[in-house]
Amino acid sequence: MIEIKNLTKFYGNNAAVKNISFTVKDHEILGFLGPNGAGKSTTMNIITGYLPSSGGKVLIGGTDIAENPSEAKRKIGYLPEIPPVYPDMKVKEYLKFAAGIKGIKGAEKKAQVEDAMEKLKIKDMENRLIRNLSKGYKQRVGFAQALLGNPEYLILDEPTVGLDPSQVVEVRNLIMSLKKDHTIILSSHILQEIQAVCERVVIISHGEIRAMDTIKHLEDSMGTSVVINIKAEGDREKISACISSVAGIGSVTEVIPEGDNVNTYKISAENDDVRKDILSALVKNDISVSEVSSERPSLEEVFVQLTASAPKKRDLRDLLNEMESENPYYDKEEQ
Amino acid sequence: MFSLYKKELQSYFYSPFAYVITALFLLIFSFAFSSSISDLSGTQLTFSFPGMFYSNLYFFIFLIPALTMRMFSEERRTGTEILLMTSPLNVFQIVIAKFLAVATVYLTMLVLTLFFPIVTAATGGGVMWSSLACGYLGFFLWGLVCLAIGMLMSSFTESPVIAAILGEGAMLLLVFIDGIKSSGLFESLPKAAKVIGQFSTNERFVSFSEGIFKLSDLVFFLTTIILFVGWTIISVEKRRWSRG
Structure with missing residues (x-):
């Protein structure tokens, strides 16, 4: 831990x-x-x-x-942002050195180096100078180094x-x-x-x-709502009414025509579970459904929302403190 | 720690680096050697190896930083420092391993210069081996001081070139302490001159080269080496704290 x-x-x-x-x-x-x-x-x-x-x-x-x-x-095994490899060393030589400074000795060292090269698939590069390797291979050599010592x-x-x-x-x-x-x-x-x-x-x-x-x-946490897409063949009005009759969902938000008498219906729902209810309602009415899918807000949206905004000021004093530290001309004595 | 020592040695000897520097060093030495011989005159026909060492000191100021300039600056520049610092080794072990490696390279260079006295002896000359050994010891210790200074300079900066120049500056200062001491200004201030004289490596080197082994000189060199190696440890550790 x-x-x-x-x-x-x-x-x-x-x-x-x-x-x-x-x-x-x-x-x-x-x-x-x-x-x-x-x-x-x-x-x-x-x-x-x-x-x-x-x-x-x-x-x-x-x-x-x-x-x-x-x-x-x-x-700890650490792979930093820039792989810490010596350009003048060969891959195997480097890994042996890394194992050495981690205190691995003798036969154990040899076995671990082989194992790490195996795992990262760099065995065929073992006698190449690291200088001549591509970025991807350098990265893998750095990764192999992190595995040494079985941390x-x-x-x-x-x-x-x-x-x-x-x-x-x-x-x-x-x-x-x-x-x-x-x-x-x-x-x-x-x-x-x-x-x-x-x-x-x-x-x-x-x-x-x-x-x-x-x-x-x-x-x-972004809201439990999902958007359910249903692609079905048949009369638009009838299908919309049928979908709307299912409990626990909002109305049909959008209808996208897909072809001859075929439409995709977008429905916003509280959660994924209503999908079954909608399907069974449609099947009961003899409507053929060719595609069902649901979308949820992606992690990407969560990420953008969480990281985009600057940190909120908790109160006025924090704001003042920040101004004080940012402005070298700000004079406390004047207050 | 031994792995790091071994890797450092390899980095010198697997590249042309150590060979080029050793070759240059031997070339300088052989010039001094042949000019000593050609200068021989009178009935005694003597020349002194320590004298050759002494005249080589000035060239050495440019060779030693070339050995030490990459020790820490290169590691920092390529990001390999992280590997060392996140390994179970501590800074003390890292610095000592690196210092021992560079000292080994230096020792190799010195051992190769034994070629000259051996040739002298083999061709019928008389060599005072005991005095020579003392001269070598002095030269070795003096070199270690310079290596420690060079290593310290390398820990100050990310650029090997700047490390080399800083090292050259510091070593020049070391060599010219005698000159500063005997300058007109300090002639008039005998007490200050005496204090400065305490830091002079030349005087101590001279007594070694004359075959005089003094414990105080040995202690001086050893403490100076410890001082600069210790300073390097502090400097590397400090960089960790002030990084960013």
């Missing part, structure tokens, strides 16, 4: 991360989502012990990263950046497969990625946590 408690980080006077707290449970993939510059990388650098925090605590499986760094770091926790900062679409799928599958042995924090600004891989997301913007929940809950 990774616990992050009231973590704060200042760069000079700028707060990059403001008092954030969250917990990552064992064998969970937590998505860390936010626009560029939201404080994702800073947070991850603090969790892994690269940067010290300005305030707050990070506990890695119960070990404080600030108080007992060497023990805590042993439990309990994997911190992956944008692991699929720079990969081509088929590699992205491979890496996602790899991450899913790592779940059974590791606990993973994955950051990304790509929604599909988070949606595909993570169970829970933390959405961060301007250094503050905006939301922290499972993806399904987040989408539900």
Whole structure:
């Protein structure tokens, strides 16, 4: 379990991360989502012990990263935003070195390096200079490095950046497969990625946590309403009346003609469950339905809504404090 | 820690880097050697190896920063610093491993210069080995001081070139402390001159090169090395805190 408690980080006077707290449970993939510059990388650098925090605590499986760094770091595999590879080394040589500084010795080292290369599919590159590898391969070498030492926790900062679409799928599958042995924090600004891989997301913007929940809950929180699309053949009036007669739904909001006597009816409903009722009502009236689908507000919309707005001022005093810190000419004495 | 030491050594010896510098170093040495021989006159026909070391000090100021300039600046620039800093190694171990690696390269360069006294002995010349050993020890210690300074400069900046120039500046200052001490201004202030003289590496190097081993000189060199290595540890650690 990774616990992050009231973590704060200042760069000079700028707060990059403001008092954030969250917990990552064992064998969970937590998505860390936010626009560029939201404080994702800073947070991850603090969790892994690269940067010290300005305030707050990070506990890695119960070990404080600030108080007992060497023990805590042993439990973490980290893939930073830019893969930390030496251009002048060969892939295998580099991985052996990385295993060495993590304190892995002898036969164990060899086995782990082979295993990591196998998992990332870079075995055929083992004797190439890293300098000559493409961005995607460098990324994978960096990822392989994170797996060495079989750490309990994997911190992956944008692991699929720079990969081509088929590699992205491979890496996602790899991450899913790592779940059974590791606990993973994955950051990304790509929604599909988070949606595909993570169970829970933390959405961060301007250094503050905006939301922290499972993806399904987040989408539900946008309002439970769904839009049901039904493509059916038959008389328009009759079908509309038939649909409207079902309890628990609003009226037909839109009818889109699709062809000869075929229309798509858009219905807004409280939830997905009414779909069955509508269908059975239509079937009872001998109307043939060729397509049924439902749309819900996507995570994308949730994301945009949560991250777009600047943080709200809690009260006037906060606003004044901010003005004071932003304006160097502001003189307290004048008050 | 040994892995890091090994990797650092490889980074010197797997690239042309160490070879080019060693070759240049030996070239400078051989010039000094051949000019010493051609200058021989009189009945005694002697020349001193430590004297050659001494005249090489000035060239060394440009060679040593080339060895040390990339030690930390390159790691920071390529982002590989993160790998080291998030490994179970602490900053102390990282700095020591890197310093030992560069010291090993330097030692290799020095060992290769043994070629010259060996040739001298083999061709019938007499070599005072005990005095020579003392001279080598002095030269080695003096070099370690310069390496420690160069390493410190490398931890200050992200650019290897700036690290090299800063290192050259600092080493020039070290070499010219004697000159500053004997300048007109400090001649008139004997007490201040004495204080400055305490920091001079040249005087201590000279006594080594004359075959005089003084514990106080050894302690001076060792404490200076510890000072700069320690400062590097603090500097690297500090960069972590003020990054951003």
